[in-house]
Amino acid sequence: MGKKQFVSAGAFQKQVRNFPVGALHCQDGCSVRGTYLLQHTGLWRGILAPPQMPGTLDGSKFPFKSCVSSVPLNTEDNRISAPKELKVVNGTEVELHCTFRSSQPHSKRLSVTWNFRPYGQTTEETIFYYQEMPYLPTDGRFKDHVVWTGDVQKNDASITLHGVQFAFNGTFSCKVQNPPDIQGYSGETVLQVIQSVKLSEIEILAAAVGGAIILVIFILIIFITVRYCRQDRNSTEVVLRDTEWKQPSVW
Secondary structure (H helix, E strand, O other): OOOOOOOEHHHHHHHHOOOOOOEEEOOOOOEEEHHHHHHHHOOOOOOOOOOOOOOOOOOOEOOOOOOOOOOOOOHHHOEEEOOOEEEEEOOOOEEEOOEEEOOOOOOOOOEEEEEEEEOOOOOOEEEEEEOOOEEOOOOOOOOOOEEEOOEHHHOEOOEEEOOOOHHHOEEEEEEEEEOOEEEEEEEEEEEEEEOOOOOOHHHHHHHHHHHHHHHHHHHHHHHHHHHHHHHHHHHHHHHHHHHHHHOOOOO
């Protein structure tokens, strides 16, 4: 593990400037996890913003003392899957699917955060948080509308929205953090709330063909029924005439 010590940001930058992202080693033998320190030394160049944790970039010391074992982070093994776009009718419910895969075993620090960004806006609001237990919104537009339907043990971080409103139009982002995968990963789903379902051309054509078939069957039933009734009436008239002809005249 190496000797416990403080590592200054300025000194660390000089020591690991040419090292690849992954397991980084100090010259004095202290082995640290590269991604974590890169976030605190200004060398972080990832897509996601680093978490808000204490630390400065002016050469001051980091807020931790012990060295961490060198374990390369395989970012290809940490992914989130979520549908890009969903359409839902106003007043109904919809499940926002979010599944994840992590290279690290699940821990009690695993967290799920759902944020919402209204259509045409840039600011986000947190509508749901999970860490060991779900924390539902207690106020705002999503109060009494969010239900936790996921299972982190099955890599499922989904939620369900009940009584969808037009105010829910926007982008929902699902973020899962599973330390030591500190950077976390996000997936986004654009939700479009509509007044009524618009039928596609195929659905309209199928409805027209089905209606035509039903109409033809109905006409055939009427035709067969009328023809049968006429035949039955003609048979009755023939029997009556034969009976009258065979009976002797009373005169």
